[in-house]
Amino acid sequence: MSIRRTILIIDDDADSREVVREALEGKQFDFLEAKTGEEAIELFTAHDIDVVTCDIMLPGADGIEVLRHIKEVKSDAQVIMLTGLNAVDTAVEAMRLGALDYLTKPIRLKELRVVIDRAIQQKELTEERDEWRRQVARYSGRLLGKSPAMKxxxxxxxxxxxxxxxxxxxxxxxxxxxxxxxxxxxxxxxxxxxxxxxxxxxxxxxxxxxxxxxxxxxxxxxxxxxxxxxxxxxxxxxxxxxxxxxxxxxxxxxxxxxxxxxxxxxxxxxxxxxxxxxxxxxxxxxxxxxxxxxxxxxxxxxxxxxxxxxxxPLRERREDIPILAQSFLERYSEETGKELQQFDHDVIEFFLSYPWPGNVRELQHAVEHAAIFAQGRAVTLHNLPEEITRMPVSSVSRAQDSAQIIEKYENSIVIPIGSTLEDAELEIIRLTLEKVGGNKEEAARVLGLSRSSLYRRLPKLAQNDES
Structure with missing residues (x-):
């Protein structure tokens, strides 16, 4: 973790609060603690909180009320609910309100660490998305990139x-x-x-x-x-x-x-x-x-x-190529009335290997050409202009240099704009299960979920696939 994060621990039991602290020992966290729902709401409002762990049973406002208030103040807050009750109704209500996960006491330290790590990852993704939106809003979508040169x-x-x-x-x-x-x-x-x-x-x-x-x-x-x-x-x-x-x-x-x-x-x-x-x-x-x-x-x-x-030149900031290409794809997908979402692996590999003598303008025209001829939801190598695909490129050395970028793109999941959070979550679970060959225990590990949390989501995934 590159920056310190702040965790708000909400529990009226001092020993339970200490367990959470112990689970996160050695990590770059600052801790705030609250014994009541009212105290928790006050702390959350006054501080920049990254992750919240919240007991369901609290004096005064209970955990569900605190969760509801937190989500009203900050909809993307990462909240993990903890309880000594094995109450399915309460768990369902907490997840419906936007809790990241729901763990039962006594808390298993390893499981809590996994969920906290997932919460931080989700926080980082949210921050990256917000930065992207600020960048697009500030620069009207004309200037995009994350390379040191563009920054x-x-x-x-x-x-x-x-x-x-x-x-x-x-x-x-x-x-x-x-x-x-x-x-x-x-x-x-x-x-x-x-x-x-x-x-x-x-x-x-x-x-x-x-x-x-x-x-x-x-x-x-x-x-x-x-x-x-x-x-x-x-x-x-x-x-x-x-x-x-x-x-x-x-x-x-x-x-x-x-x-x-x-x-x-x-x-x-x-x-x-x-x-x-x-x-x-x-x-x-x-x-x-x-x-x-x-x-x-x-x-x-x-x-x-x-x-x-x-x-x-674009060849010197290749990490910007997938971002730019995806941005152009979204633009031309809308203009052509198609539902294009992504590029095949070999297209991204080619993009990262090609020298782009015409730089960003040439990339834009290549994606526009591909969008016109693409069928389905993914752009293939055959959709690209022949004048660039037949040009020899030093693919071996460049492919080795760009392996990390390709892997990052391939391991990403495209969620269409307009999807609900629930649809996005179910799509991530579905694709992860495909990746691990249906092994639910391995899928839970990759997703940072407890097995019980994954199993609670499977019925909805089955309903989604049937519809």
Whole structure:
């Protein structure tokens, strides 16, 4: 366990409370104790509790009332009910209210440790899910990943976005520089103002300055009227200059002046115009090499690189590939009206072995293609575009490197969005039983359940399978 967890022990018997403490000796736990239901509710409300063990028979509010209150305050709280009574009705009621498990006294220490470990694992899964949701909500689903490289980018965005500093985004084509620029703008104080995007590589040199800075009538052949440039259109907001390494020397000089003084003149005019624009720039070139070759101004480079964000190629952050692929699959599953849920093993293995020269953009297009042609609920290797599946990859060495990622994906269970907690639990039990060949004792061990807890759930599983 990487962080300390807090356990609330609720029992009016001091010896019983000591038994719980003894069972968890040597683990990274802090303990809080309550002798009554009222005291327990007060402690739970005042502290950040990870796991609760609660006796059914308490002075004042009984354990069922405490459980009901805890679940109302925090629906994902992990609560283990303890009782000296072998009362089926009480156990059913506790499980219906959301208890993680129900153990009878005298407590077997080994069994309690297993259930506590499962409670902590469930807590960690909940925290990971909540972090995922925060990430999706914060970054609008555009930026996803759990690699150290992506975590660093999230941190830089959070720190840099509220400022007005220029940001230089570097990285190969398709790594997501456009999405990062979008997120910086969305999280800035300028988010209610326009974000204007300019692809410097797509504009001829003769038109780039006019496009950026505007022109007046008669400035050149075809200039029949005054026209605002992108800087004026972005006034008060953000201007994103993509592929800035393609900018001409004249445009670089004009840009430097705007960054220094906030002033520009339209092409063909001597009238100075003041603008308030935050500049974000991106390139897939090595600008320092361009400086050495006298193709890019060094003073402009340092003006642009107040904050730099480098987006690593996808092949260098392979642990993000399953997350990104699953996100794209959900999107295109909805768009195609299919119920696609997962990728076959060999697809994930291929994804982790393939070098992705087109980076995230290529992965997205591959998943979109697969979603169009997939049948059933899983994407197979045959659904992927031929142009990538026939490309030779160094699969042996990469497969060895990625074995841990593949194993983690394969051993995961996909629960469709909209499933109830009960349906999710029954699906996990069903698939675990399949994995261990129907051995109920082994399934209980893998799931961290007592045998009695597993057997209580089997009738519902049978009913589910029949329906």
């Amino acid at each position: 660093r980018i999230f941190h830089i965005i959070e720190q840099a976005a509220p400022t007005r500093s220029t940001v230089l985004l570097t990285g190969e084509t398709g790594t997501g520089k456009d999405q990062v620029a979008q997120e910086i703008h969305e999280q800035s104080r300028r988010s209610n103002k326009p974000l204007i995007k300019v692809d410097c590589a797509s504009l001829p040199e003769s038109l780039l300055e006019s496009e950026l800075f505007g022109h007046v009538r008669g400035a050149f052949t075809g200039a029949f009227k005054d026209r605002k440039g992108r800087f004026e259109l972005a006034d008060g907001g953000t201007l994103f200059l993509n592929e800035i390494g393609e900018m001409s020397a004249g445009a670089q000089q004009r840009l430097l002046r705007i960054l220094q003084d906030g002033e520009l003149e339209r092409v063909g005019s001597n009238t100075t115009i003041h603008v308030d624009v935050r500049v974000l720039a991106a390139t897939n070139k090595d600008l320092q090499q361009c400086i050495a070759e006298n193709k890019f101004r060094e003073d402009l480079y340092y003006r642009l690189r107040v904050v730099q964000i480098h987006l690593a």
